[in-house]
Amino acid sequence: MQENKTFLHVFDQHTLRNIVKLTSDGLITELIGPIGTGKESYVFYSKDVHGYEVAVKIHRHNIQSFKEIPSYLSLRGIKSGGFLNTIDDWTRYEYKSLERAFNSGVRAPKPIGLYKNLIVMGFVGFNSVPAASAIKDSNFDLEEWYKDIIGFIIKMGKSGMIHGDLSPYNILNFDSKPYLIDFSQSLKLTSLTKEYLTRDINNINNWFLKLGKQDLLTEQEVLDSVYGEKK
Numbered sequence: 001m002q003e004n005k006t007f008l009h010v011f012d013q014h015t016l017r018n019i020v021k022l023t024s025d026g027l028i029t030e031l032i033g034p035i036g037t038g039k040e041s042y043v044f045y046s047k048d049v050h051g052y053e054v055a056v057k058i059h060r061h062n063i064q065s066f067k068e069i070p071s072y073l074s075l076r077g078i079k080s081g082g083f084l085n086t087i088d089d090w091t092r093y094e095y096k097s098l099e100r101a102f103n104s105g106v107r108a109p110k111p112i113g114l115y116k117n118l119i120v121m122g123f124v125g126f127n128s129v130p131a132a133s134a135i136k137d138s139n140f141d142l143e144e145w146y147k148d149i150i151g152f153i154i155k156m157g158k159s160g161m162i163h164g165d166l167s168p169y170n171i172l173n174f175d176s177k178p179y180l181i182d183f184s185q186s187l188k189l190t191s192l193t194k195e196y197l198t199r200d201i202n203n204i205n206n207w208f209l210k211l212g213k214q215d216l217l218t219e220q221e222v223l224d225s226v227y228g229e230k231k
Contacts (some may be wrong), residue, residue: 003138003183005181008141010034010058010060012044012061012119013088014061014116014117015117015118016064018115018116018117018118019031019118021115022056022068022113022115022118022120023117025048025113025115026048026050027049027054027112027113027120028046028047028048028054028056028120029046029047029048029049030046030047031044031045031046031056032044032045032046032128033045035055035125035130036055036130038184040059040060040184040209041057041058041059041060041184042057042058042060043055043056043058044056044058045123045128045130047049048112050212052127053122053125054120054121054122054123055109055120055121055122055123055124055130056118056120057094057118057119057121058117058118059086059087059090059091059117059118059184060117061117075165082205088116088117090113091114091116091117091119091147092171093109093119093186094119094183094184094211095114095119095189097161097183097225098111098113098119098121098229100159100160100161101152101155101156101159101163101180101183103159103172104155104156104159105155106152106155106156106180106182107152107177107178107179107180108179108181108183109121109122109123109124109179109181110122114153119217124172124174124179124181125174127172130172131172131173131174131179132172132173133168133169133170133171133172133173134168134169134171134172134173134178135167135168135169137167137173137215138173138211138231139173139176140173140177140178141175142208142211142212142213143213145178145208146204146208146213146216148164148177148178148181149171149178149204150201150204150217150222152178152180152225153166153200153204153220153222154225156195156205157189157225157226157227157229158183158226160188160189161186161187161188161189162186162187162188162189162193162196162200163180163183163184163185163186163200164183164185164187164196165182165185166180166200166203166204167203167207169202170182170205175186189226197223198219198223198225199202201219201222201223205219209223
């Protein structure tokens with residue numbers, strides 16, 4: 001499936017059983033990749049039984065990868081028993097956030113399926129070649145991208161959620177349009193988590209400022225659009 005190092009890091013016995021379940025359900029076939037890596041997860045390319053391209057995100061069963069999980073679970077109001085259940089809860093929360101963002105009109109991978117520590121979603125790319133992250137491919141229209149991405153932040157906020165880790169590293173450039181990915185640090189929008197919303201806004205503003213865009217919305221202007229009358 002993969003070279004030994006990746007295999008040992010990702011495919012423990014629990015994960016292998018979960019992959020068999022998704023395969024038997026027809027959501028995935030052979031895993032190819034990885035096409036994306038992170039501290040706590042790997043993303044693999046696959047196809048479903050009908051030949052449609054999908055991406056499979058696997059959260060690793062490795063406690064060292066989740067040092068910050070207790071603080072995030074506290075903000076999310078999640079209490080879990082046992083480490084494996086905690087990873088499964090973390091994965092489920094990410095999937096639900098992806099669903100909420102996608103359904104609110106954010107351009108993001110289409111949520112397809114979830115099982116334990118695995119997420120199946122639409123593949124952002126073409127013919128097995130994944131779209132590049134925006135940090136590596138900045139060949140796009142600054143005005144349109146800024147409008148879209150700030151609009152995504154507002155749509156998510158109005159739906160009651162925050163991406164939580166929004167930066168050019170978590171935005172893909174596909175067909176010259178931005179796609180938001182990696183909702184693993186997403187949170188519900190509350191008075192306790194508002195700082196994460198402002199951090200997302202400032203990350204995007206700082207990035208576009210470096211790219212040369214001058215007429216940016218202020219943090220407060222974006223917040224006003226999110227909260228409307230409810231400040």
